[in-house]
Amino acid sequence: MPDLSPLYALLPLLLPFECLQARFMQQALLGLLLLAPMAAVMGLMVVNFRMAFFSDAISHSAFAGVALGLIFSVDPGWTMPAFGLLVGLGIMILQRHSSLSSDTVIGVFFSAMVAFGLAIVSRDRSLARDLQRFLYGDILTISDSQILSLMLLFLVLMTFQAVSYNHLLYIGLNPALAQAHRVRVAIQQYFFAGLLALVVMFSVQAVGVLLVTAMLIVPAAAARNVARSAGAMFWWAMLVSLSSAVAGLLISAQDWARTATGATIIIVACGWFLVSLVVAALRRGQAV
Incomplete structure (x- = not known):
């Protein structure tokens, strides 16, 4: 495994706060610096696709995903994103090959996943304690292996966005018209759904199940209020997401606060x- 110590040593120099002297805080900050831009970019598309x-x-x-990992003695850090990826692709496949509305398809999957998770947890009451940290999130427990996974996901996602950003905007406006102009709508949607599922799963560790949608939606919504173009909206979402994470x-690390990191x-x-x-x-007042 690559040594991340040089990166950790650099962070307190860039942000000279006493709380960042601790290694777990350095790991949390690096994880957020990778996760926040991905959440911002995918959040823009979530808003655009109404997803x-x-x-x-x-x-x-x-x-x-976590419960399955705990039951079969597999690291939940791997079973959770893998299961989320399967669910995301399953939703997209059913959306494209069913006459049902997208909200109906997602609602069925949503209900099935919650019921399945509760059914597994109900078999072993001790699992509930382990699952609680995923309910509220705890970025302070992120490991080096998870950070390396985030780095890989960051490279793949940003490459995909660089190649497909305009196509995704086109699909969001009118999928049929995008198809007519030779945009590979199906491939783009499947790839987007898979990457979104992975970003969501990593975001669960940062802010918890209850707040993961907010991490995607709020920066994108703020950017939409102030930006005058799609390009500007991208950079505003990045700014809001990164500054909010840091x-x-x-x-949350200050003595006067001591709040949950994800909620903060x-x-x-x-x-x-x-x-x-x-x-x-x-702006609207000036326009009038």
């Missing part, structure tokens, strides 16, 4: 959203 419910269904499948981690990150992002509402209102 917020999709991310909810994936996040709630985390219970089943500020949330640092605030989302609170900061919601603060950004409120500011964006004011900016949007001022």
